[in-house]
Amino acid sequence: MPARDTDPPAPRKRADAERNKQALLEAAAAAFVDFGVDAPVRDIAVRAGVGVGTIYRHFPSRADLIVAVYRHQVQACAQAAPALLASSPSPHHALTTWIDLFVDFLITKHGLAEAMHSDAAAFEPLHAYFLDHLLPAVTLLLDAAVDAGQINPIDPLNLLQGVGNLCIGASADSRYNPRHLAAVLVRGLRAIPD
Amino acid sequence: MPARDTDPPAPRKRADAERNKQALLEAAAAAFVDFGVDAPVRDIAVRAGVGVGTIYRHFPSRADLIVAVYRHQVQACAQAAPALLASSPSPHHALTTWIDLFVDFLITKHGLAEAMHSDAAAFEPLHAYFLDHLLPAVTLLLDAAVDAGQINPIDPLNLLQGVGNLCIGASADSRYNPRHLAAVLVRGLRAIPD
DNA sequence: TGCTAAACGGAACCAGGTTCCGTATCGTTT
DNA sequence: AAACGATACGGAACCTGGTTCCGTTTAGCA
Known part of the structure; x- marks a missing residue:
């Protein structure tokens, strides 16, 4: 081929x-x-x-342009997942680190998080591209952590969108701290200790 | 008078x-x-x-109109905080319930969550109104839960905005479930078991 | 060098928010 | 009751920013 x-x-x-x-x-x-x-x-x-x-x-659509601009970074983010899983002390640790990576990516692209879930049809390609690449990544990490009994199950899409949403409106000057919130969210997934 | x-x-x-x-x-x-x-x-x-x-x-601004329309409901939400604190089995429980209430309010007002944190100057009054009324409410609940040793401290504003963000893009038909995510977030605040 | 299809530029168009001012209405005063 | 000034009204005109369309230009080939 x-x-x-x-x-x-x-x-x-x-x-x-x-x-x-x-x-x-x-x-x-x-x-x-x-x-x-x-x-x-x-x-x-x-x-x-x-x-x-x-x-x-x-x-043709703004989404196409956005996808084209950030294609490489999205791929890098996706590919980091298996690498982290291999090198981290535990699946939960890998998950936490990866989410951190994802958050970093989003908050440095002003407005990306906002656009990500826009219901406008024009952004559908963007949405699709992100999901295609990142959903397998989170799913991998979540499955590993669940299998290890470290976290309660959660719909990967739900988590991905949730973290994406947390990144909306972030800026260096404001008190708002999506990194911390995302960490708390992941912490809330931990299994058992109720 | x-x-x-x-x-x-x-x-x-x-x-x-x-x-x-x-x-x-x-x-x-x-x-x-x-x-x-x-x-x-x-x-x-x-x-x-x-x-x-x-x-x-x-x-004069769209924010003024939005505030006027939802004024009563925001006040009701704010006033629910002390009531819940008094009637709940524990501060953490009250917090969880209140957050649930807040989420319910936001997701039934399509687009409100989006507007809430828009950086546009026109939405500043909206932002201010919400903060003025709801920040004291969360602060009350958080302080109580912290004092009871049930949760780790967190900036109330941060939590409020975070939960607000989680509610963005919610709709009955989608898999996205802000209610669950908010609950996980609050769960992640719980103290000690590390 | 000439020819054709691909690609280009940007004026025109459209949608939706915002402003402005001539007109209509209210409430009061005589 | 009539008249008057202040208040409020309506909606056309305006502005901004995305999108489309078509006459013109240019690359690539014969």
């Missing part, structure tokens, strides 16, 4: 198109830092030196 | 103005049920049989 995992049936793209797509990715990443993931389209277009139409051509 | 507790320096309002304000309150409440707290202004205006200008005259 030739070049699997990286778009097998590539219908050949024009060089300028590829160049613009790349420019947009960088421009969007920069704009997201300044404005959050709701950065104005026109602003992104200007930064990339293209017209707004070009944004929509490459990324 | 004459008529304290109900606008002492009332500069006399025109009857029609008062009538419209009342109509708007009812229209908004209805619209909030159908569309959530982001209900279109024009829609609210139509329901109340007034022009949009009238909305802005009575409620």
Whole structure:
């Protein structure tokens, strides 16, 4: 199988198109830092030196753009799960650490957590992408911790969305501390001592 | 003292103005049920049989309107705290029950939780109102539970916002279950058994 | 060098919140 | 009862920000 995992049936793209797509990715990443993931389209277009139409051509919905920008980091986060499970002293410890990682990722992407669960249809691809990649990760960790008798069972999706929600509205200056809350939440999962 | 507790320096309002304000309150409440707290202004205006200008005259910001609509329920929620503390078998139990009450309130008001922590300046009054009324309530419960040695200390504001965040995106049809998550969170506060 | 399809730019469009001001109404005063 | 000033009203106009559309440009190939 030739070049699997990286778009097998590539219908050949024009060089300028590829160049613009790349420019947009960088421009969007920069704009997201300044404005959050709701950065104005026109602003992104200007930064990339293209017209707004070009944004929509490459990324039909905002979710597509967001996914493209954060793809690597989401994958890294997902892949950390098995690694942590192998290297941690206990499954519960691995779970706690992974959640911490996830929280860190979300709170550094201003507005991502908000967008994550937006009911708007336009964000469905984003939602789907995150779930596709991160749900297996949490599930792995939760199953291991449950099997070890360390935590009570919980729907992985529920936990993932809950932690995602906790990260909404976080900012360096406020008293609000999602990291702590997420830790308390995971602590609340621990089995037995009632 | 004459008529304290109900606008002492009332500069006399025109009857029609008062009538419209009342109509708007009812229209908004209805619209909030159908569309959530982001209900279109024009829609609210139509329901109340007034022009949009009238909305802005009575409620300069959307937050003012939301506060006015939910004022009573927020107060009821706040007042439930001391009552629960008195009637519950333990402070931790009272806390759990109160959080449940708070969650119920939020998830039945579509979009309220989202609006609650919006960083937009227009929502500041809403934020302030909620905090003014509910922060004392949680603080009371938390202090009691801490004093009884049942939970580890936590910033009341942090907990309140966290639970508020958990309620975002809840809907009857989805798997997402904020009630359960909030319960797990409170469970994670319990002291000692480490 | 010429040709065609792919890609581009940005003006035009649309939706929804907000403002503004000419008009209507209330409540009081004569 | 009539008139008057203050108060409140309505809704068109405006602004912002996302989305669409089409005439123009350009890459890639013959």
